[in-house]
Amino acid sequence: MRTGRAGHVYGEFQPVEDAGQLKRIMEQTIAYYGAGMDLPWDGQIPDHVYGRLIQGVVGFKIRISRMEGQWKLHQDHSTQRRSRLIGHLRQTGDRDAIRIADTIAAAHAKPGE
Structure with missing residues (x-):
């Protein structure tokens, strides 16, 4: 076995279909992953572009009931x-x-x- 970590999350799948809620999730994700960058992206997308891009995004949340992890x-x-x-x-x-x-x-x- 090689070095690695594996994680499994179990819970209830909850689709996010509300456009405003989906946009907030996207903004939070961009802010979180951009925070460690020297020049983080501000996440600003013109509305006409965002409208096209968001159609290809499936938003969801998971109400977590159990998590398991393993290290090798x-x-x-x-x-x-x-x-x-x-x-x-x-x-x-x-x-x-x-x-x-x-x-x-x-x-x-x-x-x-």
Whole structure:
């Protein structure tokens, strides 16, 4: 098994058909994912363009009843291979990659390290 995470969310599917509510969801999504960018997109789309684009969007919400998650952190690989992976992840400078590297290292650390 390779390193990875899997998540499953169970719940009630709720379609979003109201144009105003769908637009708010789109704006919130753009703001959330753009927040970490050097030059975030403001999400402004001319109404005539937005009207055409939104026709291809299926909006929905999920009323979550249960969530499950699982991590696989190179437990079936050699110590040498894990060490190379940890080094590579840390060299990226990416905050999430470094956190994964630290988690892999901690999961495989010998007592007293």
